[in-house]
Amino acid sequence: MKIAVLGTGGGARAHAAELVELGHEVFAGTRDPEATLARTEPDMMGNVPYGQWLADHPGITLLPFGDAAGAADDLVINGIDGHNAVAALTRIADRLADKTLIDYAVPFVYRHQSEHPWPTPWGVMPKLDPCDTDSLAEQIQRALPETKVVKSFVTQEQTTVVDPRSVGGGDHTMFVAGDHTDAKQHAIDLLKSYGWRDILDLGPLVCARGMEMYAHMHSAIGFGLGQQFGGHFGIKVVR
Amino acid sequence: MKIAVLGTGGGARAHAAELVELGHEVFAGTRDPEATLARTEPDMMGNVPYGQWLADHPGITLLPFGDAAGAADDLVINGIDGHNAVAALTRIADRLADKTLIDYAVPFVYRHQSEHPWPTPWGVMPKLDPCDTDSLAEQIQRALPETKVVKSFVTQEQTTVVDPRSVGGGDHTMFVAGDHTDAKQHAIDLLKSYGWRDILDLGPLVCARGMEMYAHMHSAIGFGLGQQFGGHFGIKVVR
Numbered sequence: 001m002k003i004a005v006l007g008t009g010g011g012a013r014a015h016a017a018e019l020v021e022l023g024h025e026v027f028a029g030t031r032d033p034e035a036t037l038a039r040t041e042p043d044m045m046g047n048v049p050y051g052q053w054l055a056d057h058p059g060i061t062l063l064p065f066g067d068a069a070g071a072a073d074d075l076v077i078n079g080i081d082g083h084n085a086v087a088a089l090t091r092i093a094d095r096l097a098d099k100t101l102i103d104y105a106v107p108f109v110y111r112h113q114s115e116h117p118w119p120t121p122w123g124v125m126p127k128l129d130p131c132d133t134d135s136l137a138e139q140i141q142r143a144l145p146e147t148k149v150v151k152s153f154v155t156q157e158q159t160t161v162v163d164p165r166s167v168g169g170g171d172h173t174m175f176v177a178g179d180h181t182d183a184k185q186h187a188i189d190l191l192k193s194y195g196w197r198d199i200l201d202l203g204p205l206v207c208a209r210g211m212e213m214y215a216h217m218h219s220a221i222g223f224g225l226g227q228q229f230g231g232h233f234g235i236k237v238v239r
Numbered sequence: 240m241k242i243a244v245l246g247t248g249g250g251a252r253a254h255a256a257e258l259v260e261l262g263h264e265v266f267a268g269t270r271d272p273e274a275t276l277a278r279t280e281p282d283m284m285g286n287v288p289y290g291q292w293l294a295d296h297p298g299i300t301l302l303p304f305g306d307a308a309g310a311a312d313d314l315v316i317n318g319i320d321g322h323n324a325v326a327a328l329t330r331i332a333d334r335l336a337d338k339t340l341i342d343y344a345v346p347f348v349y350r351h352q353s354e355h356p357w358p359t360p361w362g363v364m365p366k367l368d369p370c371d372t373d374s375l376a377e378q379i380q381r382a383l384p385e386t387k388v389v390k391s392f393v394t395q396e397q398t399t400v401v402d403p404r405s406v407g408g409g410d411h412t413m414f415v416a417g418d419h420t421d422a423k424q425h426a427i428d429l430l431k432s433y434g435w436r437d438i439l440d441l442g443p444l445v446c447a448r449g450m451e452m453y454a455h456m457h458s459a460i461g462f463g464l465g466q467q468f469g470g471h472f473g474i475k476v477v478r
Binding site for chain 1: 364366367370371372394406407410411414416439440441442446448449450452453454455456457458459460462463464472473474475476477478
């Protein structure tokens with residue numbers, strides 16, 4: 001399939017690389033491809049410059065956000081930062097119409113663009129906005145009524161999302177939520193191709209609130225395990 | 240040990256009953272024992288009237304909040320509703336000084352006292368206050384600086400907290416957070432006596448934010464499993 005992955009951060013890279021491995025044609029989206037390729041410094045998360053990464057990962061076509069989304073058969077993965085996602089996606093709404101958009105962003109608010117996005121060692125996290133009474137996924141769905149938004153991946157590091165067997169042999173749980181059954185099935189099929197065996201459909205997109213708010217718990221568990229940055233673990237729903 | 244359990248709801252009852260089973264002397268706390276015992280209707284969660292329940296559970300002494308807390312050797316479990324907890328505990332701060340207070344409340348805001356406290360079937364939950372940038376546990380700790388507050392139990396139904404083996408043979412994870420190592424150890428020892436084998440110390444009390452905000456995810460998972468009211472499942476951290 002032709003699949004678009006919007007964003008050039010570590011999570012988007014993990015999805016793009018794995019999708020190529022699985023035989024898909026991958027279109028990576030960025031605001032300005034020339035600017036993205038011109039960077040020579042690691043990004044704020046310490047990832048190598050995108051151009052260098054792209055050279056090591058043949059089979060990925062870098063395009064502006066709208067062209068990448070337009071090139072997808074159906075599946076578009078949103079890896080745009082939470083605080084930029086609604087604005088960036090609204091600008092390309094026509095290219096996302098009738099498509100499945102899987103959103104895994106956490107709507108963290110950074111006071112400064114330069115602020116380190118990771119929680120401090122004592123567990124204080126950037127503020128979430130929206131939070132509790134709304135979610136980023138619902139905001140995106142309202143802004144793009146023609147698109148079928150699915151929230152998933154967000155409860156897990158993206159490197160583990162694309163390689164669930166790397167933790168506990170893959171014996172942990174992934175969640176999906178959304179208002180469109182067919183789109184959720186596309187997300188579930190993708191997750192199965194990544195190796196997920198336990199995928200729990202939480203129900204409608206309103207359940208994205210819990211998934212996004214879980215970000216604090218995810219970080220706290222990482223601290224508890226002594227994994228300050230990132231966190232290589234899974235969560236299993238034990239019935 | 241002499242242990243106090245503040246509150247008369249289903250969670251507080253589960254702890255009180257199990258603590259008696261484990262051989263402890265249990266002091267249940269309520270605002271007004273006479274009023275509590277005078278009730279003849281089930282409470283808003285459908286629990287039988289407290290007096291009837293108490294008659295079936297010998298070994299529990301019902302006292303006003305302050306007297307119950309004062310009777311405890313060290314351990315006090317806070318099962319007072321989240322939106323009443325800070326005010327009720329502040330009034331008995333002197334009886335809680337130097338003691339370990341395990342708080343498991345979720346700071347749900349109900350618009351009316353009569354509002355049904357459960358989430359609706361589509362996953363919308365009562366609002367949390369505080370949320371994200373503060374937690375109820377931190378509020379309690381600030382209000383009671385002489386008390387050693389531990390957040391725990393909150394990620395789980397209390398009937399499962401006191402009987403972890405009832406889900407998946409007990410192969411799931413319980414969390415603690417707090418700023419006082421000795422108090423956390425008391426909580427961990429209590430949890431072990433309940434049968435918990437996997438107890439993860441998340442770190443300082445600020446991690447209570449994630450534990451309280453997990454309430455939405457807990458409800459969503461319950462919905463996903465078709466367990467609309469309550470939820471009989473566990474969460475295991477898979478390393």
